Amino acid sequence: MNAIDLTLLAAGAAEAPTGVSLMWLVIAIPLASAAVLLLAGRVADAWGHLLGVAASAAAFVVAAWAFFELLGREAGERSFNLGLFDWITGDEFSLQAGLRIDQLSISFVLLVTFVGTLIHIYSVAYMSHDKDRRRFFAYLNLFVAAMLLLVLGNSYLVLFVGWEGVGLASYLLIGFWNYRTDYAVAAKKAFVANRVGDVGLLIAMMTMFAHFGSLSFDDVFAQAGAAKVSVLTVIGLALLLAACGKSAQFPLQSWLGDAMAGPTPVSALIHAATMVTAGVYLVVRSGPIYSHTPNARLAVLVVGAITLLYGAIVGCAKDDMKKALAASTMSQIGYMMLAAGLGPIGAAFAIMHLLTHGFFKAGLFLGAGSVMHAMQDQVNMRRFGGLATAMRVTWITMLLGWLAILGIPPFSGFWSKDKIIEEAFIGEGWQPWVFGLVAMLGAGITAFYMSRLFFMVFHGQARWTDDQHPHEAPALMTVPMAILALGSVALGGILSLVGFAEWLKPVTQAFTEVEEQEPVLPVIVITLTTLVLVLAGAALAWVRFGSREAKVPILPPPAGALVKAAREDLFQDTANDVFLVRPGQAAVKGLTVLDTNVVDGAVRGIGWLVQTAGEKVRRWQNGYVRSYAATMLAGVILLAAIVLAVRL
Amino acid sequence: MSVTAYLVLACVLFAIGGTTVLVRRNSIVVFMGIELMLNAANLAFLAFSRMWGTLDGQLAAFFVMVVAAAEVVVGLAIIVSLFRTRRTVSVDDESLLRH
Numbered sequence: 001m002n003a004i005d006l007t008l009l010a011a012g013a014a015e016a017p018t019g020v021s022l023m024w025l026v027i028a029i030p031l032a033s034a035a036v037l038l039l040a041g042r043v044a045d046a047w048g049h050l051l052g053v054a055a056s057a058a059a060f061v062v063a064a065w066a067f068f069e070l071l072g073r074e075a076g077e078r079s080f081n082l083g084l085f086d087w088i089t090g091d092e093f094s095l096q097a098g099l100r101i102d103q104l105s106i107s108f109v110l111l112v113t114f115v116g117t118l119i120h121i122y123s124v125a126y127m128s129h130d131k132d133r134r135r136f137f138a139y140l141n142l143f144v145a146a147m148l149l150l151v152l153g154n155s156y157l158v159l160f161v162g163w164e165g166v167g168l169a170s171y172l173l174i175g176f177w178n179y180r181t182d183y184a185v186a187a188k189k190a191f192v193a194n195r196v197g198d199v200g201l202l203i204a205m206m207t208m209f210a211h212f213g214s215l216s217f218d219d220v221f222a223q224a225g226a227a228k229v230s231v232l233t234v235i236g237l238a239l240l241l242a243a244c245g246k247s248a249q250f251p252l253q254s255w256l257g258d259a260m261a262g263p264t265p266v267s268a269l270i271h272a273a274t275m276v277t278a279g280v281y282l283v284v285r286s287g288p289i290y291s292h293t294p295n296a297r298l299a300v301l302v303v304g305a306i307t308l309l310y311g312a313i314v315g316c317a318k319d320d321m322k323k324a325l326a327a328s329t330m331s332q333i334g335y336m337m338l339a340a341g342l343g344p345i346g347a348a349f350a351i352m353h354l355l356t357h358g359f360f361k362a363g364l365f366l367g368a369g370s371v372m373h374a375m376q377d378q379v380n381m382r383r384f385g386g387l388a389t390a391m392r393v394t395w396i397t398m399l400l401g402w403l404a405i406l407g408i409p410p411f412s413g414f415w416s417k418d419k420i421i422e423e424a425f426i427g428e429g430w431q432p433w434v435f436g437l438v439a440m441l442g443a444g445i446t447a448f449y450m451s452r453l454f455f456m457v458f459h460g461q462a463r464w465t466d467d468q469h470p471h472e473a474p475a476l477m478t479v480p481m482a483i484l485a486l487g488s489v490a491l492g493g494i495l496s497l498v499g500f501a502e503w504l505k506p507v508t509q510a511f512t513e514v515e516e517q518e519p520v521l522p523v524i525v526i527t528l529t530t531l532v533l534v535l536a537g538a539a540l541a542w543v544r545f546g547s548r549e550a551k552v553p554i555l556p557p558p559a560g561a562l563v564k565a566a567r568e569d570l571f572q573d574t575a576n577d578v579f580l581v582r583p584g585q586a587a588v589k590g591l592t593v594l595d596t597n598v599v600d601g602a603v604r605g606i607g608w609l610v611q612t613a614g615e616k617v618r619r620w621q622n623g624y625v626r627s628y629a630a631t632m633l634a635g636v637i638l639l640a641a642i643v644l645a646v647r648l
Numbered sequence: 649m650s651v652t653a654y655l656v657l658a659c660v661l662f663a664i665g666g667t668t669v670l671v672r673r674n675s676i677v678v679f680m681g682i683e684l685m686l687n688a689a690n691l692a693f694l695a696f697s698r699m700w701g702t703l704d705g706q707l708a709a710f711f712v713m714v715v716a717a718a719e720v721v722v723g724l725a726i727i728v729s730l731f732r733t734r735r736t737v738s739v740d741d742e743s744l745l746r747h
Contacts, residue, residue, distance in 0.1 A: 623746030625678075625739045629669050 016080045019065035020101050023082060023152065026059040026109060027099075031145035037138035045134050049127075052137030053120045056144055060113035067106050075506055078103055081154050081218070093209065100154035100217060104507040107351060108151040108281060111358045115273045116144050118480035122366055123265040125476035126373065136176060136263065143169035147274055151281060155216040156205050159282075163201065163246065166275045167194045173270060174262040186258035193255040197245015197279075204238035207231065221288035221510070232289055236296025239286050240303060247279030247333050250306045254572040256330055257314075260322040264369030267322060272329045272365050273358035280333060280354055283340040284347045287508055291343060300341030301431070305438045308334025310570060312445035316452065317566030319556060320379045321368050324453050325361070328405070331446060332357050338439060339420040345516075346423045347508040348501035353416035355500075356492045360404035360412055363484030367398035370477055371457060374470040381453065382554050386462035390470040393478045395458050397485035402454045404488035406447050406534050412492030417443065422526050425519035432520045443530050447537030455546030463554055654695035661688035673738045675727050679720070686716045 033055030037048050044051070070078045079102035087097040099105075120140060127133045146165025153159040171194075175187030205215055211231050212223045224232060243249065248256035259271050270276070283290065283300060290297045311331025318324040332353070339350035372379060374391055388395040404411040407418055421443060425436035464470070472478065519526060544550055556567070565571060620631075661684055668681030690709040697705025731737050 618747040621747040623743030625742070626670055626673075633666060633670070 016082060016101075017066075017069040019062065019069045020080050021082060022062055023066050023099055023101050023109075024084060026062050026113065027145050027148045027152065029058050029062075030055045030141040030148070034138045034141035034145060037134055037141065042134075048134030049120075049124045049137050052141050053117065053124065055141050056113060056117040056120045059144065059148065060110075060117050063106065063109045063113050066101060067110060070101070070103070070106055075503075079506065087157075093213065095155060095157060095215060097158055098154040099152040099158075101152065102507055103504050104281075104285065104351065105151045107355060107504070109148055111355055112144060112147050112151070112274050115358055115362050115484070116140075116147075116269055118483055119265045119269045119273075119362065119366070122268075122369070122477050122480040123263075125474050126265055126369055127263065130263075132176070136173075139169055139172045139176070140266075140269070143173065143270060143275070147278070150278055154218075155214075156201075156208065156220070157215045159285075160201060160205065163242075163278065164198070166270070166278065167191065167198070167246075170194070170259070170270050170275055173266040174259045176263055176266070177261070180261075183261040186255075186261040190255040190259050193248075193252050194245050196252055197242045200238045200241025200243075200245065201282075204235045204242065207235050207238065217285070224288050224292055227292070229293055232293040233296045236286070236290050236293045237299055239282055239289070240296065240300055243279030243282050243300075243337070244303060245279075246282070247276050247337070248307075248330050249279065249303050249333065249337055250310055253307060253310065253330055254569065254576055257318075257323050257326050257569060260320070260326050264322065264365060264372060267326070268362045268365030268369070271326065273362040276329060276333060277336065277354045277358070280336040280340055280350055283337065284350055284508065287340075287344060287347055288510065290341070297341050297343065298431075301338055301435055304334045304337030304339075304341055305435055306334070307331065308338060308442045309438060309445070310334070312442050312449060313562075313566050314569055315449035316445065317559075317563050319381050319567075321371070321381050321384075321453060321457065322365075322379055324381070324449060325365055325368060328446065328450060329357075329361060331442060332361065332405070335417060335420050335439065335442070338435060339423060342423050342426070344509045344514045345426075345501070346420065348504045349416055349419045349423060351504060351508075352492075352495055352500050353413075353420055355495065356404065356412040356416045356488075359484050359487035359491050360401040363397055363481060363488050364401040364405070366477070366481045366484060367394050367401065370394040370473040370481065371470075373473050373477070375464070375468050378465070378468065381456040382552060382556070383463050383465060383468075384457040385460045385464075385552060386458070387470055388458040391458075391472050393472055394481065397478075397481040398454065398458070400485040401488045402450055404492070405450050406538065407443060407530070408534070409531075410493050412488050412490070415492030415496040418527055418530060421530055422519055422523055425521055425526055426517045427520070436520070436526070440526070440530050440533060444533030444537045447534040448541050451538040451541030452545050455541055455550075456552060459546040460548070460550055460552055463552065651695050651699045655692060658688045658692040658695065661685075661691065673740050675730075675737045675739050675742075678739055679723055679727070683716060683720075686712055 033051050037044055037051060040048075080100070082099040082101060084097045084099065086094070088095040120137070123133075123136065123140065127136050130136065143166060146162050146169055148162070150159055150162025150166055153162055171187050171191045174190050175184050178184040178187065208215055208220050211227060212220050214220060214223075241252075244252045256271060256276065260267055262271070290300065308331045311327045311329070311334055315324050315327035315331060318327055336350040336353050336357070339346040339353065368379075370391065371384065371387065371394060374387075374394075375384065378384070400411070404413040407413040409418075421436065421439040424439040425432045427435075473481075545552055559567075568574070665681045665684030665686075665688060668684065669678050672678055672681065690712050693705040693709045693712070695705075697703065697709075727737060730742065734741065736742075
């Protein structure tokens with residue numbers, strides 16, 4: 001152990017300042033609000049949305065207070081363990097439920113509460129015509145509480161409670177309009193895919209408990225250095241599985257596209273900005289484990305690289321605006337995974353990209369919601385076009401978000417994504433070349449599909465249906481969009497200038513010595529090549545979808561094999577169907593046959609036997625005393641004969 | 649006389665009693681058959697008691713007689729009440745407890 005983590009452990013015992021010691025409130029307030037909204041019933045319909053917004057805002061205020069207290073302390077003394085109560089007490093295993101407030105968790109808490117509050121405000125207007133708006137806010141608050149518990153927990157078990165909580169909230173919100181069967185099916189699909197990931201988290205926790213006898217972050221990370229590499233690899237791969245489920249990474253990514261069935265604010269908050277990034281948080285938080293197991297780290301890298309290309313390719317072919325954004329989310333989280341797999345330095349940029357992405361992607365989704373609001377819930381981009389003049393504010397906010405995700409300097413995305421690409425080129429052997437080039441190529445494709453989306457919606461010829469009259473959204477919706485757009489412009493630059501990676505260092509580099517390395521290519525070459533690819537992608541999209549000459553057909557034109565495959569999510573659902581669903585159904589059918597014929601057959605057979613035998617034997621019960629007597633006599637004679645036969 | 653003669657007599661009495669129980673329908677007569685079987689058993693007990701020169705058999709015979717007396721009391725009471733309600737003492741008519 002080096003010097004940093006000793007101070008870190010010591011700081012955990014120090015007296016926490018007031019704001020930090022009140023951090024339990026950030027979970028309790030939204031949770032209490034959710035309970036009130038759900039239990040109060042229709043009484044709360046009139047003011048339920050206001051309570052929801054207030055709860056989220058209050059959580060943000062407390063979090064900001066704690067954040068400034070942390071800022072005022074030395075770098076090594078910004079980590080606190082806040083014990084709440086003894087959860088499990090036993091001889092072999094005791095666990096105190098507690099919160100861990102440090103640089104990593106507070107960054108997350110600020111993102112969740114700030115973006116969450118903006119989206120709450122936006123939802124007041126967006127959901128104003130829905131008669132179930134109170135229930136919607138109850139679920140949103142439940143989600144905020146669960147997400148904060150996830151990032152604030154000081155052990156894997158507390159994290160797991162939050163992990164399941166966000167899964168539940170996600171399920172409830174995807175299926176919010178569950179009177180539509182396909183929406184309910186989408187919710188179930190998300191839930192089931194998440195369960196697969198949860199199994200991974202459970203396996204990881206069991207392995208940790210078997211080998212370290214504890215589940216708290218401090219104990220596990222302190223012992224990780226001395227543990228066998230094979231054990232750490234198992235834990236690392238199991239945690240990766242969990243992260244894949246939650247963050248829609250390959251091969252568990254199929255649920256995210258369907259999850260767009262939920263109301264658009266939900267897509268913005270849960271399926272873009274916060275919940276889907278929980279997997280990245282898990283991998284970064286477990287950095288001390290991954291730093292000792294190169295194989296598991298390589299697996300994280302591979303998963304990230306595959307997903308970032310996968311999402312980008314799918315995004316190019318989607319005509320559904322929200323599904324294209326979902327594919328983009330998948331791809332961007334792929335970048336974060338890739339960075340998290342690179343180790344301590346990459347992990348800092350993974351979190352930084354997570355924060356900037358949280359802003360610009362939430363902004364893009366809210367913009368999409370605004371467009372849907374104006375176009376009578378139309379999501380087909382082939383029926384948009386030319387909306388730039390009709391919706392000025394939405395156009396500008398989405399323009400800024402678009403520039404941010406493209407990574408054009410000086411917008412947010414440039415500072416975080418370019419850094420990730422740069423980090424991907426660090427290393428030895430084949431790895432930097434493969435991962436670096438994949439990340440670079442991904443940036444080019446990202447530029448193409450995001451520009452395609454932007455131009456198809458806002459530029460080119462109007463292809464609206466006759467009954468559509470686009471209009472700008474009310475201020476309750478445009479103001480949150482504008483604030484997020486400001487974040488898309490400035491957040492990345494600000495985080496870089498104030499040294500965000502330096503701020504995270506005590507967490508990401510707590511248990512590992514890091515030596516600075518140079519990329520295999522000069523940084524300037526990487527940056528310029530990436531920019532050229534991005535501009536090329538955007539220009540291509542402009543020629544095909546944006547310029548006045550470009551004709552965008554209203555129906556998807558016939559296309560080559562790759563585009564067809566991308567329209568079908570690269571056959572992810574088909575693959576799931578063939579390899580998992582159908583064998584599963586066949587097995588269940590077989591078991592049903594077995595059950596009805598063998599198990600039920602045995603039970604029914606016994607019944608039939610007893611009944612038939614009874615039918616025959618009861619004839620002897622004829623009521624005639626003399627026949628009973630004769631039977632008894634015969635019995636006695638028989639017994640006597642047997643006894644005598646044995647004797648003689 | 650040897651004990652065999654007593655045992656043969658006891659067997660004959662038991663067989664007569666058993667046959668009576670099995671073939672007669674009148675419940676009073678069936679009852680007499682039962683008494684005959686019990687007394688055949690008593691005779692066997694006494695014969696063996698004499699043979700071995702112990703009192704165990706005679707003791708058993710006393711018990712049998714006491715039980716037989718008690719049984720007669722209960723049995724005759726049942727027969728009387730049956731006759732009063734159903735005007736018959738035939739055992740074959742009392743066959744309601746059946747399948």
